[in-house]
Amino acid sequence: MALLLLSGGAVALRLEEALRANVAEHAEERAHSRRLGFSPIVFSSPPPPSTVHIEPRLVGHSPSPPLAARARSCLPPFGTHVHKVPRHTLGMGSQCPFDTDELIHATKHPVLTEAECEAIRQEAEERMAEGARSSFTMTETNRDVPVHEMPRTLRWLEEGGLLRLCSLARACFASAVSERGLWVYRGLVIKYSFDEGLTHQPIHRDASLLSCLVPLSRSSEYEGGGTWIEPLGQSLVLEQGHALLHPSAVRHAGGRLRGGTRVVLVLFLNSHRMHFGEHGRRLRARAQNIFAAAQEAAEEREAGAPSAGGGEEDAAPAGEDDEDDEELACLRFALEVTEESDHELFYDLGARAHDLGQTQEALRMYRRAEELNDKDPMLLSNMGVAMLELGEPRAAIRYYRRALAADPYNVNAYYNCGELLLELNRLRGLDALLKAAPDEVMAEPEMQELAAELESISNVMDNAVT
Ligand SMILES: O=C(O)CCC(=O)C(=O)O
Numbered sequence: 001m002a003l004l005l006l007s008g009g010a011v012a013l014r015l016e017e018a019l020r021a022n023v024a025e026h027a028e029e030r031a032h033s034r035r036l037g038f039s040p041i042v043f044s045s046p047p048p049p050s051t052v053h054i055e056p057r058l059v060g061h062s063p064s065p066p067l068a069a070r071a072r073s074c075l076p077p078f079g080t081h082v083h084k085v086p087r088h089t090l091g092m093g094s095q096c097p098f099d100t101d102e103l104i105h106a107t108k109h110p111v112l113t114e115a116e117c118e119a120i121r122q123e124a125e126e127r128m129a130e131g132a133r134s135s136f137t138m139t140e141t142n143r144d145v146p147v148h149e150m151p152r153t154l155r156w157l158e159e160g161g162l163l164r165l166c167s168l169a170r171a172c173f174a175s176a177v178s179e180r181g182l183w184v185y186r187g188l189v190i191k192y193s194f195d196e197g198l199t200h201q202p203i204h205r206d207a208s209l210l211s212c213l214v215p216l217s218r219s220s221e222y223e224g225g226g227t228w229i230e231p232l233g234q235s236l237v238l239e240q241g242h243a244l245l246h247p248s249a250v251r252h253a254g255g256r257l258r259g260g261t262r263v264v265l266v267l268f269l270n271s272h273r274m275h276f277g278e279h280g281r282r283l284r285a286r287a288q289n290i291f292a293a294a295q296e297a298a299e300e301r302e303a304g305a306p307s308a309g310g311g312e313e314d315a316a317p318a319g320e321d322d323e324d325d326e327e328l329a330c331l332r333f334a335l336e337v338t339e340e341s342d343h344e345l346f347y348d349l350g351a352r353a354h355d356l357g358q359t360q361e362a363l364r365m366y367r368r369a370e371e372l373n374d375k376d377p378m379l380l381s382n383m384g385v386a387m388l389e390l391g392e393p394r395a396a397i398r399y400y401r402r403a404l405a406a407d408p409y410n411v412n413a414y415y416n417c418g419e420l421l422l423e424l425n426r427l428r429g430l431d432a433l434l435k436a437a438p439d440e441v442m443a444e445p446e447m448q449e450l451a452a453e454l455e456s457i458s459n460v461m462d463n464a465v466t
């Protein structure tokens with residue numbers, strides 16, 4: 001398979017620099033984790049077999065047990081239900097630290113007691129009531145409080161809670177976790193509440209090696225919800241205190257809540273040493289940061305630009321082209337280290353070309369992405385747009401419909417599909433589309449406009465007939 005890039009010593013050298021910077025970033029994050037108040041976990045013995053079973057009553061009752069008891073309470077106590085996900089979907093290439101497709105583990109029993117769940121939840125709710133919130137999840141559709149701002153929970157983690165969860169993570173993912181241990185990149189308590197419009201989290205990967213999620217609510221407190229696992233095409237709803245563990249690179253989402261309140265504890269865990277397979281995610285993040293910084297600078301220039309006089313387009317300020325190249329270089333380095341196995345990188349390259357008006361090239365990249373993951377709603381929706389731009393409206397509709405099958409709440413795909421059906425005068429199709437759209441989608445102003453247009457055309461036609 002031909003690599004897209006990388007020739008010449010100068011570029012290769014820069015790749016090496018980028019990789020070194022990733023390793024340094026990992027070390028800096030580990031140090032930062034300590035500053036936030038998380039002590040790393042170092043294992044003192046080889047991982048016990050995952051079949052080891054200890055009595056549930058040993059788990060997590062004593063607030064400050066002696067060390068030996070603490071260690072015992074930290075054995076991976078319970079078996080897990082395992083869901084298989086092809087490990088190539090992690091996009092880590094042949095250096096993937098996970099050596100199996102058994103990548104989604106849901107414990108068969110609680111690993112946190114009811115009392116522990118309630119205590120953590122209570123502290124999180126106190127912090128939220130005081131107005132604490134982080135923007136870590138970068139979305140308005142849920143609320144989250146960082147664990148490092150929750151002293152009681154932090155202490156509970158120190159006193160054995162973290163060792164318990166990390167031991168479990170180690171038993172589930174032995175190939176990725178060495179004796180040198182694990183540390184918490186971030187911990188969050190996330191609240192979803194249907195009545196407050198906090199209903200979900202979009203599909204994403206987490207910025208760590210392993211993700212561990214424990215519902216603090218009982219499943220009877222909400223409808224819908226759960227953790228949506230894209231490659232399974234399914235939401236997993238766990239009972240209070242059970243743990244869901246998966247590689248952070250499994251694409252997932254906070255599943256749509258249809259009622260009630262769901263509160264979860266999430267720990268993002270990293271291994272002592274960074275695995276080579278993690279370079280891709282860090283390089284992609286670099287590219288995204290460079291892009292975001294360039295966007296911000298452009299917006300600032302626009303805001304600060306004198307409104308009068310001149311009339312000529314400003315020349316790009318010195319350095320901007322270099323920044324663009326840096327973004328591209330990072331994406332290409334990421335492609336190289338992941339051996340072109342990560343569909344998100346092809347998506348990014350496609351979106352970048354699309355933004356620059358290079359629709360053919362965008363489609364070429366999107367197709368490479370689609371070969372690796374044909375269920376990504378954003379990708380499919382963008383492919384629809386590209387198809388339309390290239391004069392293929394029927395293909396565009398097919399892509400929009402596939403995007404909607406993958407994500408029935410995708411407003412962009414709904415709107416683009418609806419607008420195109422209107423343009424093609426396929427009014428029955430438009431009517432059916434609007435009727436199928438969930439209320440949340442129809443509440444969006446652009447969807448309201450589409451519905452109004454359809455109605456006014458229908459009225460005109462009715463009047464013409466009568
Ligand atoms: O709510 C969930 O089940 C998923 C949460 C999640 O993915 C996250 O916080 O990163």
Ligand SMILES: [Fe+2]
Nearest residue numbers: 204205206252
């Ligand atoms: Fe996540």
